[in-house]
Amino acid sequence: MSNMKINMNNLDDVLKSLNSQTLRVCVIGIGRIGLPTALSFAKSGLETIGVDINQKLVDNVNSGKFPLKDEPGYNEIFDDVIKNKKFSATTNIENAVPNSDLIVLSLPTPMDENNVPDYSALKTVASKLSDILSPNSLVIVESTIEPGFIEDEMISIISKSGRLNAEKNFFIGVCPENANPGEILHDFTNLPRLVGGINSDIAKIIKSIYNFVFSVELVEMPNCKTANAVKLTTNVFRDINIAFISELSLMFEKLGIDTNKVLEAATKKYNFQVHYPGAGVGGPCLPINSYQLLNTAKRIGSNLSIIESGRKINEKMPQHVIELTMNAFEEIPESLSTSHILILGVSYKPNVKDIQLTPAEEIIKKLQEKNVIVHIYDPYFTSTEVFGIVIEKNIEDIISKVDATIIVTAHNEFKKLDISLFKQMKHPILIDTRGIIDPLFAKEQKLIFRGLGRGE
Numbered sequence: 001m002s003n004m005k006i007n008m009n010n011l012d013d014v015l016k017s018l019n020s021q022t023l024r025v026c027v028i029g030i031g032r033i034g035l036p037t038a039l040s041f042a043k044s045g046l047e048t049i050g051v052d053i054n055q056k057l058v059d060n061v062n063s064g065k066f067p068l069k070d071e072p073g074y075n076e077i078f079d080d081v082i083k084n085k086k087f088s089a090t091t092n093i094e095n096a097v098p099n100s101d102l103i104v105l106s107l108p109t110p111m112d113e114n115n116v117p118d119y120s121a122l123k124t125v126a127s128k129l130s131d132i133l134s135p136n137s138l139v140i141v142e143s144t145i146e147p148g149f150i151e152d153e154m155i156s157i158i159s160k161s162g163r164l165n166a167e168k169n170f171f172i173g174v175c176p177e178n179a180n181p182g183e184i185l186h187d188f189t190n191l192p193r194l195v196g197g198i199n200s201d202i203a204k205i206i207k208s209i210y211n212f213v214f215s216v217e218l219v220e221m222p223n224c225k226t227a228n229a230v231k232l233t234t235n236v237f238r239d240i241n242i243a244f245i246s247e248l249s250l251m252f253e254k255l256g257i258d259t260n261k262v263l264e265a266a267t268k269k270y271n272f273q274v275h276y277p278g279a280g281v282g283g284p285c286l287p288i289n290s291y292q293l294l295n296t297a298k299r300i301g302s303n304l305s306i307i308e309s310g311r312k313i314n315e316k317m318p319q320h321v322i323e324l325t326m327n328a329f330e331e332i333p334e335s336l337s338t339s340h341i342l343i344l345g346v347s348y349k350p351n352v353k354d355i356q357l358t359p360a361e362e363i364i365k366k367l368q369e370k371n372v373i374v375h376i377y378d379p380y381f382t383s384t385e386v387f388g389i390v391i392e393k394n395i396e397d398i399i400s401k402v403d404a405t406i407i408v409t410a411h412n413e414f415k416k417l418d419i420s421l422f423k424q425m426k427h428p429i430l431i432d433t434r435g436i437i438d439p440l441f442a443k444e445q446k447l448i449f450r451g452l453g454r455g456e
């Protein structure tokens with residue numbers, strides 16, 4: 001490693017160091033987003049070190065074991081950059097940071113059990129940087145944060161040791177991450193990225209670095225808080241629109257209107273953007289992002305009543321799934337409290353292995369509170385235990401032992417199922433929370449069918 005320190009405030013120096021591949025990168029937090037990010041920097045020829053507190057992850061990386069098996073394309077990149085010694089990992093932040101010119105933060109920003117955003121990882125690392133960051137380094141925050149977090153919190157924490165002064169001898173900016181798990185390589189090389197800096201010179205320097213590494217459209221924002229506001233606005237837009245359609249679908253159910261038919265036709269209107277109703281909204285982004293904006297509003301005395309209502313609606317949808325199920329049980333002699341129910345899909349969204357904040361958890365908990373014996377099949381989780389339940393190996397072996405099935409996640413595999421399979425259940429109750437079964441076809445098959453938002 002060269003010991004030459006690059007002045008990250010000087011565009012010419014940065015461009016030279018990119019072209020000569022002498023710019024040294026440190027990515028802190030090498031999880032779902034941070035590891036592919038670090039690998040992309042290394043693949044562009046820049047010497048990159050990944051820092052993480054997870055010793056097992058660091059050991060796996062250094063012994064050549066790639067942990068993200070469901071990210072197509074990155075396994076090969078990982079093998080290449082490990083072989084070329086462009087990338088390695090460490091838990092030793094004190095060594096890694098002072099030897100780097102660019103520090104990229106991809107730390108988690110979850111929320112606690114009271115839905116309060118938790119920025120402790122970013123604050124802990126910022127506090128460390130205050131002691132160990134080399135003068136003239138650049139810090140880029142990719143984590144999803146509230147507008148104002150850089151300006152109001154990060155800068156003062158990094159400056160607190162008195163060694164570093166923002167815009168004088170350390171520089172900071174943001175490039176919020178918006179990749180989709182399972183498609184990260186595709187998204188990193190195609191989706192436009194937002195860039196915000198402590199000043200416009202820094203924004204331009206960040207653009208030149210990301211252009212070198214990712215070659216995608218880079219949208220320069222006037223400052224960090226505006227870039228973070230855009231990131232949250234786009235995700236919260238989805239959370240609210242799903243809530244809107246979910247609430248409408250509850251009324252359509254009562255009116256005998258099929259929400260699927262409404263949405264199919266509504267998309268013909270030139271400016272309608274379709275969102276679908278469902279059992280709830282989970283995952284590492286949308287629910288948290290709504291609570292991040294609500295947290296900002298609370299902090300500064302603003303009111304975001306639509307986001308608040310949207311969250312309430314989305315969080316009530318699992319209860320509606322229980323009500324549909326109870327209603328279907330009225331048609332059979334078996335009581336819900338002595339029944340066995342099969343849940344199809346536990347992931348928070350189709351075709352990924354991810355149960356973070358999944359509505360399936362709430363549905364399962366509510367069924368268990370009613371003494372239901374719950375079984376689960378999910379092709380992404382076979383032979384593991386999820387929420388204390390051993391996942392079935394296949395549908396065929398369990399289907400004849402249950403009284404009802406609830407489709408919670410629209411995995412492609414479920415869309416291809418032969419619907420007559422459900423006739424093998426003890427009582428043919430099928431609840432579809434994702435609009436993938438045609439209600440008329442279900443009726444023809446003599447199933448006791450309830451579709452979320454599917455009035456007939």
Ligand SMILES: NC(=O)c1ccc[n+]([C@@H]2O[C@H](COP(=O)([O-])OP(=O)(O)OC[C@H]3O[C@@H](n4cnc5c(N)ncnc54)[C@H](O)[C@@H]3O)[C@@H](O)[C@H]2O)c1
Nearest residue numbers: 029030031032033052053054106107108109121143144177
């Ligand atoms: N996963 C997504 O779909 C997605 C999409 C866009 C944006 N984001 C955002 O990207 C950020 C990272 O998310 P992620 O999904 O990669 O999280 P993750 O939990 O997969 O990875 C975070 C990593 O940081 C490490 N870490 C935690 N505290 C640390 C510390 N003090 N020092 C060093 N390492 C530490 C963890 O061990 C983990 O490996 C979050 O702000 C998230 O909101 C995530």
